[in-house]
Amino acid sequence: MTGRSAFSRAVPLLLFTGAILLLGLVLISLRFASQTQKGSEEALEAARLNNRALLLVNLVQDAETGQRGYLLTGEEKYLAPFKRAEAVIPQQFQSITDDLAKIGISEVTVNRLKRLVDDKLAEMQSTIDLKTAGRDGDAIAVIQMDAGQRAMDEIRQIMTRIEAVTGSISFQRGAALADATRWLLISIAGGAVLLIALVGGAVYLVAAHARQLDAARRALAEQNETLEERIRERTQFLERANRELQSYSYIVGHDLRAPLVNIMGFTAELERAAAVFAGYMEKPPEGRDELSEKVAREAIDADIPEALGFIRSSMKRMDDLINEILKLARAGSRQLNAEPLNLADLISETVVNLQHRLDESGASIVVAQGLPQVVSDRLALQQIFANLLDNAVKYADPARRAVIRVSGKITRGYAIIEVSDNGRGIAERDLERIFELFRRSGPQDRQGEGIGLAHVRALVRRLGGDVAVQSVLGQGTTFIVTFAANLRFAKDRGER
Template sequence: MATVPTGFSRTVPLSLFAGALLLLGLVLAALVFASMTRENSSEALDAAQLNNRTVLLLSLLQDAETSQRGYVLTGNQIYLRDFQRAAALANLQFVSLQHDLGDVAIGTETIRRLGMLVARKLDAMKLTADLEAAKEHNKALSVVTAGDGERLMLEIRQIITRIDAITNNVGFQRSRDLTDATWMLIATIAIGAVLLVLLVGGAMRLVMGHSIQIEGARTALAEHNDTLEARIRQRTQYLERANRELQSYSYIVSHDLRAPLVNIMGFTSEFERAAEVFKAFLHTIPQGSGGEMERAAREAVEVDIPEALGFIHSSTKRMDELITEILKLARAGSRQFHPQSVDLKGLFAEIVATSKHGADETNATIEIAQDLPVVESDRLALQQVFGNLVENALKYSAPGRPPIIKVKGKIVGEEAIIEVADNGRGIAEQDLERVFELFRRSGQQDRPGDGVGLSHVRALVRRLGGDVTVRSTLGTGTTFTVTFAAKLRQEGREENDNGPAGHHHHGRG
């Protein structure tokens, strides 16, 4: 007689736990590389802005010089006002640059020399303006033509040219670091995706192997008629035990995976409390009395720690949502269906009423065919299936285009066929089947979601004796076709309730 692997009940939970740890690791690695990317981008932008501000200083000095010479040559007060304004702005611009220049490795002596040259240049220009104002035109003109001003401007240009080269080099280095961090982020995501695929593939192989073993056991039972009743009882006991084990997976996910998250959340709250205490302590210290160490401590408490705590909160919340969705999907396979007469037209009217807020926000139009059939099926399951599809159509509408959702259906033979079509953003051809995979989403990720909804839809529809397919044109719209038994049979329901249907179909768009 065929035997069943006893390690199955241990291997699959371990695989799920490993997958959860891998997801958490990917999130943390992505956060690290994203932080590096932001830091390098900020430094590159600061270097570019510093370069522009240095060039602006030179431009203001040139404007002041031009206005000063215009005033000396013409005596026109307009030139004098332009000179005074440009000179004042040039002085302020250098004062604002002094500290920032030191941050990009500009030497103290160079900064001091530039400040002295700017001051001398401004003083020389002010002298000529004062002489001209005192009606001593010849003296003013002699100062302008003496050549000292040109030599000062030449040296100022040389220093600013060196500063320009240094800031450009800093910007180039930060850009290279930004590129490297971006590639590391992409590589992390790619490696994680491959590992997840391998993990899911291994879990599915275990499930398939388990199903094959069960089928072999059933065949062996049929071949041993002499001990049929005893073997049936033996297999029945095993199947009941296996079914209980499958049900226990949901509790494993709920307890073993949630417990660490609860601990993380608790310790995070303690960390926040400690940070507030430290922050309150810092406020008792006069600002600036502790020097650089105090500044770093204040920055850590007021910026770095809250930012890190924000990342932790968002990551744990995301993990908790994923665990909840896994739990819901696992329980879907064991839920008992209750067939009843369902008027699909009335069902969709209820769904539209429930979705009214989202439809009004997007100015959506939902058209329901008047000839939708009446079926005998599980009302709650159908409500979940079609409610999810209508919600997706509203959520993934095309920007700038009011959503139009059309619902039509018919009965062909023993099957009901319902189509939900929209004019939304559409799905790329290579993603048409992937949208049904667990935790997989297609297209631009600008809407909230866990990548579980369509997986749940397909699991429910298959338990209703059918399947769901999709066709789409990117940028034009999407049509989901749901096929299910028009009359859900009692025996089919029972068989599905005892089987692993809820565990081997996954996906989500």
């Protein structure tokens, strides 16, 4: 009895001692959690600074696009990008100046970048003023001096250095983040071990609460298992977003520049033909021979209409590309509306809208039983599966009857939907390329701008997931769409 009494008196002391130790472990855990949060925020700030710096370059390129459009056409509407960029660039530059100093970019480099941007804007403004004054030749001469091109090249070089510094910061913070996470797991594990020991020593006092503590321990262990994975996924997402932003900037600049090059080339051809005809008209009637008349007539009847036709088609191409870019931008900024959805019903509605295409091609869509119910954005999912199913029909193999299968399940809070076909397939080298803006795979024998899958990936990522593809050339393709099964929960967790 005395031994039991002594044990009873010792239990509160053990519990108190254990509580003190637990408090110490909690404080240590909070410290590592704070370090984890700080590292994540610093990595995110570096990525954001890089994105803002890239936006400054994009604004200068937009201004250059507006300048060239005005120089080529003389129409005021093409100056809108230049004026917008001219108004925004000082604010954008000011927003990154202090942050550049914080990451070690020297004041000399920052001042050099500002001078280059100012010189580039001044050069573009001078050509616009010359064009407005009717001095087209002087405006072209300013451009041909290549001062603006050299300024842009040096601006890009400075931006490359900034990108390297921010990338290094993100890498270092990621390493520190991994260390802090590891120690956080160790401290939490130590707390769990201590908790189990205390429960074992005081089992007769806390028997009524044992099941609750055990459940709490399991929940904590599960959180520990997924913490590092979530941090790794977030870091990978930031790195991927940064790479895609750079790729997007390059692709947009490249694809919009190509029609401009065509326009400039055929403008020169137009000037040459006009010069030929003008030379013929300047000759007195007695000096016009049959050969010069033939050359002049060819310039008027063939060369000039041909040049105008190519210029018109290039301008239409630019307009189409800009409209597609605006479409993608609007999709990325639309407010999502989470609502309960039956995926089987949603996909059936999409199939009905494609029925005329299915009847024409003889294709069939097989929807598996048991598609999950989700809470997500109806319009986004409709656009995602409409694009995927439409592509499956569009790129069917003419050698066999097209069969498209849709199946799905929910795993660990994510809906995973597979859209498979037996179409012509995609080459392995193009499996990631097909998600890039304005990029398509295989023979270009189908209509399209190459924006559908880029749109799909953007929408799926807004729904808290991603899209992947598996394909065998000549056999078929499977798109795997993964998104949050409950968008409300995913949004709340993201806000926290």
